[in-house]
Amino acid sequence: MAVGKLLYAQSGGVTAVINTTAAAVIDTARKHGVKVYAARNGILGALREDLIDTSKESAAAIRALAWTPGGAFGSCRYKLKSIEENRAQYARLIDVLRAHDIRWFLYNGGNDSADTAHKISQVGKALGYEIACIGVPKTVDNDLAVTDCCPGFGSVAKYTALSVLEASLDVASMYESSTKVFILEVMGRHAGWIAAAAGLAGNGPDDAPHLILFPEITFDEDAFLARVKATVERVGYCVVVASEGLKNAEGRFLAEAGTRDAFGHAQLGGVAPALAALVKAKLGYKYHWALPDYLQRSARHAASKTDHDQAWAVGKAAVEYALAGENAVMPVIVRTSDAPYRWKIAPAPLAKIANHEKKLPPSFIRRDGYGITAAARRYLAPLIRGEAAPPYGADGLPKYVRLKNAAVAKKLPEYRVADR
Template sequence: MSVKNAFYAQSGGVTAVINASACGVIETARRHSDKIGKLYAGHNGILGALREELIDTCEETNDTIASLRHTPGGAFGSCRYKLARIEDNEAEYQRIVDVFKAHNIGYFFYNGGGDSMDTAYKISLYSQKVGYPITCIGIPKTVDNDLPATDTCPGFGSVAKYVATSVKETSRDIESMHESSTKVFIMEVMGRHAGWITAAAALAMEEDNDPPHMLLFPEIDFCRETFLAKVERIVNEHGYCVIVASEGTHYADGTFLSASRSTDAFGHVQLGGTAPILARMVKDSLGYKYHWAVVDYLQRSARHLASAVDVEQAYAVGRAAVEFALEGKNGVMASIVREDSENDEYVWSIGEAPLEMVANVEMKIPEHFIAPDGLHITKECRDYLRPLIQGEDFPPFKNGVPVFANLKKVLEEKKLEAFEV
């Protein structure tokens, strides 16, 4: 039986540690060169398979691959491209199978969130249907921390650390200036339907009355009157108010505060702009001087402040994906399992979950993690979050700035006719 090649691709919004997962995949595959031949990386995610744009990772040195562990972004290019249902566009699936056949690919590792797990699951089903076996393994990744069947999602711990740190730092700024200047500061963070990043901002607190004073979750309907009343009370009590709001903050009818008319390739409404809308409410109703910030891509690309736990877990799920495939597992996603331990020590291991259980399912913050007033978190939530941001894993620096991997990205020669995507 001939040795099969492998295909790895990155999908969706990137993170500070997705390349650590890529490093785990590639280094593990190289250690098993007797069972896995070449490992190709898709240029721009699954589009790399559809367009037959396969990056030959064998052309990269061991040192370059190792440096992926401390490099943010998506080293091979990511994409937001959702495959249709098999019955609606079978040609796409057949194209992927044809490309995999042409390059002797028998292993498919897809690194992404819920939509990406759906892609991996569909390709697994189609490969079985047409009789060309492809081992499909999902590798979790999302800053939103909203995948089910895993304790946490690689990428989240680092964005949580960045947001908590940023809130702690900016709060000192506001505290210093509030007597004669800014009294309200609003930070907008990512999170369309799940408020995990918003919740993580509370890790900045050391005492009960420390900022952030208020959190706005997508799990809780926004009420303008309640919001403004609490802002006024906090300013009266402390002199200033620090708020962290999810981009997915919405009214009771489901309308996002910041919804636009445009959508992305997954069909998601384009969000962004909650913070200035809230700031205008504060100004118009209360008259306070304000500042706001939308941390946007900064939060998910801040590799200089990555969580050491997050980096380790990201690498581990990449390594596990290859090991799962070589063990004969198929149609599963590598997961993080939180183990019971003494002395409240955070102990985790690698588990697995069926792709069909993970695909297109969003794990929101459970009710008992949100305070009764809907504007902060509980101790249970804090205890869950705190271990995920522990430890520092600094990239190397040169001339005062981080050093990241620079790949050759040598494309394999195409063997098939062009395919229109």
């Protein structure tokens, strides 16, 4: 067996394929004779010395992990401060890594997680411990810099387009005497990637979604109501997809709940009912709205094969980079061709990814601000292709796995993580 162990951890909101990446990490490390520990609940588990021994899991369980949604080892929203602000926290982390002979650390997450991975890669030498740190891409929002797309997004995009397509057929059946307006709220705080993906549901000018409300476009109440009214009068009904990050002319979120998470992000949710109430009050149309929320990122039954394959590829590459001596990099997806769609994995410096946010290009938003362009369709369409459905049991439900998550014996004094 190679000297040292590898520690894997998950951060932020999970995706339909984050466990695919975890399975790839474990499978690849096993082939290289390296034992993998997982930190329970992300970086918090690493600080608390709450580690999981994945060698206790069977090969069959790891195979099943590849098609199981959620985050098998838990996740967290916790951002490390700089070493100048909290040197003791980094010292504790290094103590845990040293106590368990962990030589490689893989952190699977988004922008803030890339920042954490980058910080840890920098402080190892400063605190006298060699540790190779690799960031692994994951986010449903598709807002990671450098990478062409991000594992997790393709499946959310597919789920969103499917939901719009199916719901629109329902509305089309009922609009004569019932619902005239249907509003679907999707995730996307600052970048409208998921909202844009809804545009794949239709091709013609009268196909749903009729209106997409992007966070990049300031919400104009009068213009919105006029478009809804015109669409209902022309088509008979109107399907609207609204990003949770929609802002008014004052720059305020339409659906800000007044609370913030550990990263300082405003908690959002409630754009759809607000818009529905507006439509009812101003236009008098009967409406329905939906807020899929967690369903968007946990819908493994509707996962994209492209997304599944890319999630596996970044996990495999992350281990290979780490064992080859790479540090402070992330395996990213590089698109080499649109038609036919081709891609590869390449290393990118964490310094170019951490705390950078990839917005939806203006060229992807139609001139009127309510739909996607041909360029957006060329980019998005390959990401939702193919099916990666889990196997189903006799009960009609997917055969998902729950791991043993056997704890590693602790070697250090108990540690209390400071308030966020």
